[in-house]
Amino acid sequence: MAIFKSSSSQTELAVDAPPVKSGAASRKQFMQRLKRDKWLYLLLLPGLLYFLVFKYAPMWGIVIAFQDYSPFKGVFGSEWVGFEHFRDFFQNPDFTRLLRNTFILAVLDLVFFFPAPIILALLLNELRINLYKRTVQTLIYVPHFMSWVIIASITYIFFTTSGGVANEIVGHFYGKEINFLSSPDWFRPLIMGQIIWKETGWGTVIFLAALATVDQEQYEAAIVDGAGRFRRLWHVTLPAVRSTIIVLLILRLGNFLDTGFQQIFLMTNSLNRDVADVFDTYVYFVGITQGAFSYSTAVGLFKSVVGIILVLGANKLAKKMGQDGIF
Amino acid sequence: MTQSKKWSKNKVAFPVLSAMLAASLAACGNEEGGASGEDGGSVDSLTIMTTAYTTEPPAEDSPALKELEEFTGKDITMNWVLDSAYADKLNITLASGNLPEIMMIPTKLPSFVSAVRDDAFWELGPYLKDYPNLSQANEITLQNSSIDGKIYGVYRARPLGRNGVTIRKDWLANVGMETPKTIDDFYNVLKAFKENDPDGNGADDTYGMVISKYTGPFDVMQTWFGAPNKWGEDANGNLQPDFVTDEYFEAQKFFKKLFDEGLINEDFAVMDPQKWGDPLLNSQAGVIVDVLDRAHRAEEAMLQANPDLKEPIDVFGAVEGPEGLFNLPTSGYSGMLAIPKSSVETEEELKEVLDFIDKLSEQEAQALAYNGVEGVHYELEGDVYKPLVELNDPVANEFTDLNQFQTGIPENRFYQEELTPLIEKEEQVKLDNEEIVVPNPAEALLSEGYAQKGQQLDNIINDARIKFIVGQIDEAGFKDAIELWKSSGGNEYIEEINKLHKEAQS
Helix, strand or coil: CHHHHHHHHHHHHHHHCHHHCCHHHHHHHHHHHHHHCHHHHHHHHHHHHHHHHHHHHHHHHHHHHHEECCCCCHHHHCEECCCHHHHHHHHCHHHHHHHHHHHHHHHHHHHHHCHHHHHHHHHHHCCCCHHHHHHHHHHHHHHHHCCHHHHHHHHHHHHCCCCCHHHHHHHHHHCCCCCCCCCHHHHHHHHHHHHHHHHHHHHHHHHHHHHHCCCHHHHHHHHHCCCCHHHHHHHHHHHHHHHHHHHHHHHHHHCCCCCCHHHHHHHCCCCCHHHHCCHHHHHHHHHHHCCCHHHHHHHHHHHHHHHHHHHHHHHHHHHHCCCCCCC | CHHHHHHHHHCCHHHHHHHHHHHHHHHHHHHHHHHHHCCCCCCCEEEEEEEECCCCCCCCCCHHHHHHHHHHCCEEEEEEEEHHHHHHHHHHHHHHCCCCCEEEECCCCHHHHHHHHCCCECCCHHHHHHCCCHHHCCHHHHHHCCECCECCEEEEECCCCCEEEEEEHHHHHHCCCCCCCEHHHHHHHHHHHHHCCCCCCCCCCCEEECCCCCCHHHHHHHHHCCCCCCEEECCCCCEEEHHHCHHHHHHHHHHHHHHHCCCECCCHHHCCHHHCCHHHHCCCEEEEEEECCHHHHHHHHHHHHCCCCCCCEEEECCCEECCECCECCCCCEEEEEECECCCCCCHHHHHHHHHHHHHCCCHHHHHHHHCCCECCCEEEECCEEEECCCCCCHHHHHCHHHHHHCCCCCCCCCCCCCCCHHHHHHHHHHHHHHHHECCCCCCCCCCHHHHHHHHHHHHHHHHHHHHHHHCCCCHHHHHHHHHHHHHHHHHHHHHHHHHHHHHHHC
16 A cells, blocks of 8 residues: 555655645646546546556565565565675676577567568558458468467477478478477577567558558659659658657667567477576576565566666667657 | 646646545455455365366366365365466465465475465474374375474375386387396387387387476486485485486486487477377387376277277386386375465364365265266276276366375275276386385475575586487586586585485484
8 A cells, every 4th residue: 555655645746846836826727627627637547547556556566676575574574685686696697698698589689570560561561452462461460369379389390300390391401300499509590480470460560550641642753753663662651650660669679678488488498498598587487486586576677677778778869860769 | 838837737636646546446455354354263165276187177066076075064165276387376376475275385395485484384293193194194204295394284195116117018029028127128128119110010100218308207217327316425425416426427328328329209308298198109109207107097098099909008117227226216295285374374273174184085085086976977886996987088077186185194095996907017016116216315305505596406407418418518518517506506505405414314
């Protein structure tokens, strides 16, 4: 309960500060506004409640990162240890390995997966026949609705060395089967392949929406000026969706270190663990299977802090380069 | 400027909204408090959290569960959790603080141990003697299941000598070989199973032994070589972990040889343990090293699929290595039933719950859990037990997992199927195994360091072992992994175990 009181008192402080000058008058004005826009405020309420209850209230749990938390002593009974868990984590030999693995996967994701929906959306945008375009669009959304468990199972069936189709083909042409599933070298390509297969189609939705807003007259003008397809793409289409791309890029950077727990967890085994262990799976192993709640919270918090820094940095950079940014 | 002023005035709405929010949430809180507050008095209803092995464990309306409720006089609510996710769910439940009256604890998980030390569970040791069945619990097994020398859970008894080898008897005959007696024999049989076409179909479609991601078979086989069971004594009488011994490494080299020659399945490191038995049933592989019960289950399944087979399966305990005949025992128990203090608040209630657990060992309760309901799932012809449903029949799900909160203390009293020769042999091998098991001297010891880092430490060695077997690292790489293990907290772990061991002996 304490959390709600403290958060409400905080907002009160923050909001009470400005209207110091003429308290009574502004209060009157406020009441009038409240009365006038009461339905709008009411509409706002559920959204506000959602964020307070499901996003802000649980954040209180972060305090256990600075405690030696035991569920049976509770937050108030557990011992405070300050930054001990963070120190342990940074000094742990696992830290560099986790950071490297997470970072490599994140960069690969940005380089290979992030542009994929853009390219696909641009290609779809060039299609002439509407029926064909719509059909393709609908079909490529399908993989998004499959769970990672199913996708991991499909991958296993395809790539296993005991009768997997992919391996049969490789064996036929290459003369030798490759142990995709247990080879550390193939782990990252497999992960990237899975993400691209699953999410590219779905990712096009937002870009196609942005492309739909491009003024048709600009294309006509470009045609009159003698621009070919590629020139039109370069000078009309891309500038039109540039801000969308940048906003999505910034948002993506906020989740930069989120590597998708389920997917990685399902694809990890003894032989590729060296390259497969990332922060998300580490938090699971240490927190859920070993019950080290405080320590894993500290790891998770570290990840979030990195995410915030990246978002703010990218936003600033975007503004410097003359783009809008997100805030 | 004016714009921003307006905006800030609009924001005055916040305190009002937050006040409303706080009020509505406070109301919620009160309601919950009221619901859980009405505890106390006698225990009429019990919630039990335990493992389920089928996706459809007995539901509320299962006739077997209903009869069990009648027999024990308690209203039982089951909280089934699939075995594969049990440890996760258990940790989350422990963290949530909303605990059932009876919790099955599969092993001494770090989170359970720390909960015990935070005084969250009842110490049961002093009470057990008051109950007719529980008072007959095995002292050594109690000792093994204890935490800091005290009993916090009623163990679920399992036979000590439960591990062994399941082998295709007809294949042995086809390649003209005897049941292996030594490790060399064992190797030759595996080789023959791969190369001599044991199924006689003319195709090269068989191999020796199937192994899955679950590394239990390696643990069993390395004891054949004389490797200790997790901990062994070095020359100075100090305890050392198994993987620093020469015997252990000899065993790894043997496994590597098996892998290199294709005598075990190439994809074992990624194979789902649930599919582990399939190659044996499909006549691709001829050997599985696992619990002995697998043998008759495999035989039943194979005979069902192909009634022409004659005694396809044989079973034996272990083969002889350079240092003698050894086998890996179980801990004598598999999990324990613990009673949290938050749900069972008073000593009177605790006694009632213990009385319930004690009653579960009565013949009627055991029969309900293992055999089902008479007339529905089985019938008795005189003294002979006749099952009416096959084990893989969905109807069997009405009772099968009910044995997951059975302690089996002091003994199994449910109806046994008419013994087939194979089951009889399994029982004999179990008894023989007890003569040759290698005990773990540190079984009852509980290391603080292991509680914190156990999973990571185990992973280091386990991964290195698999990598060595498939050839990703060589002997030097394996030694590096041992050094990494030591520097990641293993040295402290060894020291701690030795200290605890000396304390326990004195």
